[in-house]
Amino acid sequence: MSRNLLILAAAPTLGELRDTLVRLEDTIIFALIERSQFKHNNSIYEENKMSFKDGYKGSFLTWFLKEVEHVHAKVRRYQSPDEYPFTGNLPEPVLPPLAYPPVLVDPQNINVNEDIFDMYVNTVVPGITQPGDDTNYGSSATRDIECLQALSRRIHYGKFVAESKFQDPATHDEYVRLIREQNRDRLMELLTNAKVEELLLKRLKAKAIIYGQDLSSASMDANGNVKTPHESPGSSPVIGGKAEERAKTRVDYDLVVSLYRDYVIPLTKEVEVEYLLHRLDSD
Ligand SMILES: C=C(O[C@@H]1C=C(C(=O)O)C=C[C@H]1O)C(=O)O
Numbered sequence: 001m002s003r004n005l006l007i008l009a010a011a012p013t014l015g016e017l018r019d020t021l022v023r024l025e026d027t028i029i030f031a032l033i034e035r036s037q038f039k040h041n042n043s044i045y046e047e048n049k050m051s052f053k054d055g056y057k058g059s060f061l062t063w064f065l066k067e068v069e070h071v072h073a074k075v076r077r078y079q080s081p082d083e084y085p086f087t088g089n090l091p092e093p094v095l096p097p098l099a100y101p102p103v104l105v106d107p108q109n110i111n112v113n114e115d116i117f118d119m120y121v122n123t124v125v126p127g128i129t130q131p132g133d134d135t136n137y138g139s140s141a142t143r144d145i146e147c148l149q150a151l152s153r154r155i156h157y158g159k160f161v162a163e164s165k166f167q168d169p170a171t172h173d174e175y176v177r178l179i180r181e182q183n184r185d186r187l188m189e190l191l192t193n194a195k196v197e198e199l200l201l202k203r204l205k206a207k208a209i210i211y212g213q214d215l216s217s218a219s220m221d222a223n224g225n226v227k228t229p230h231e232s233p234g235s236s237p238v239i240g241g242k243a244e245e246r247a248k249t250r251v252d253y254d255l256v257v258s259l260y261r262d263y264v265i266p267l268t269k270e271v272e273v274e275y276l277l278h279r280l281d282s283d
Contacts, residue, residue, distance in 0.1 A: 011103045014164045017157065018196070024154045025204055028264075029211050031150050032128050033251045035143035039134040044141055045121050061121070064141045084156050086113045086148065104159050107281045109221040110274050112267055116151050117265045120144070127255040155264060158271030165191055165272075166279055179280050184273055191272050196280070197265055201257050212249030 012020075043049050044060040056063050066087045069078075073090035077083050079097055081104055103147045125144070171190065178187045 011163050011167055012160060014161065014168070015160050017094055017164055021154060021157060021161075021200075022203070024150065024157070025207060026201075027150045027155060028147070029204075029208055029251065029256060031143065031147040032124070032256065033212060035125070035140065035147055036128040036251050038129065038136045038140045038143070039132040040126060040129040041133050041135075041137055043133065044137045044144075045125070060137055061141045061144055064138075065145055068145055082153055082157065082160070084111045084113055084152050085137070085150070086117055104163055104275075105279055105282065106159055106275060108274065108278050110159065110271055110278075111154075111273055112155060113148075113152050115267060116155060117148060119267075120151060123263070124255075124259060127259075128251055151264065155267045155273055158268040159275045161268070162191065162272040162275040162279075166276060175276060176280070179276055182277060184277065187273050187276050188269060190208035191269065191276070192232045200265075201261055204260055205253050208251060209249055212251045213254060214250055233260050 019205075047059050047062075048057050050060045052063055056066075058066075069085045069087040069090060072078070073085065073092075074094050076093035076095050076097065078085050079093065081100055121144075124147070151213070161272065165171060174190060175187070178190065
């Protein structure tokens with residue numbers, strides 16, 4: 001067994017990590033549902049739109065995110081290896097550091113939150129909200145920050161997944177060879193599991209349809225029975241028996257699937273590749 005297998009504490013298994021990613025699907029879907037209850041409120045994303053006493057020139061959302069992350073930094077949130085801030089120049093914690101087991105070797109301190117922020121503001125928010133302004137700026141930004149933090153955790157979990165694959169005796173030597181070659185494309189091929197991705201997208205659609213269904217009092221009779229037949233996740237999404245009618249869900253389930261297919265999974269794999277490319281820097 002090569003030396004770099006001995007450096008680290010026992011990393012979580014790939015199966016345990018995948019279970020965590022499955023659970024984060026729920027967190028992300030419900031966070032999107034919560035944000036979707038408010039209008040787009042585009043002004044909170046525009047720079048120089050609101051005046052701040054300290055002369056800050058950014059958008060309301062980036063100002064709020066800065067304020068939230070400053071407080072969270074003081075309680076050492078970003079000393080956790082699975083938490084990455086969107087804001088720079090954060091204060092030191094008021095609490096003493098925790099002794100996290102050294103699972104990751106990440107000399108670059110990889111952080112793709114800029115990409116996550118741009119994707120979320122420019123693609124996700126317009127896709128999950130109705131156009132317009134309902135002045136719920138604080139509530140919208142609060143839900144935005146919950147979405148951004150959940151997406152960031154999920155995507156940066158790619159570091160743990162990459163470390164688990166690197167430590168797998170079945171593939172360790174091939175990873176070492178490809179890292180020494182700095183062969184980005186072959187690393188991407190080796191770490192990609194198309195079957196896991198395919199099953200994930202199918203599960204995600206089912207979750208978004210089920211979680212997104214409106215089971216408010218309006219859709220239930222006096223005895224608490226659901227009045228409107230709700231499609232089972234395996235069937236084509238229908239309500240009221242018309243197969244061509246889309247399920248009326250609180251969040252667009254096709255958008256949730258495309259969010260993962262086009263952004264979350266590719267960004268997670270980018271994190272995995274970047275992590276692996278620098279895994280042996282300290283050797
Ligand atoms: C996270 C993994 O690595 C890759 C990324 C995946 C994702 O972001 O969902 C799924 C499978 C892999 O292609 C994994 O193998 O589970």
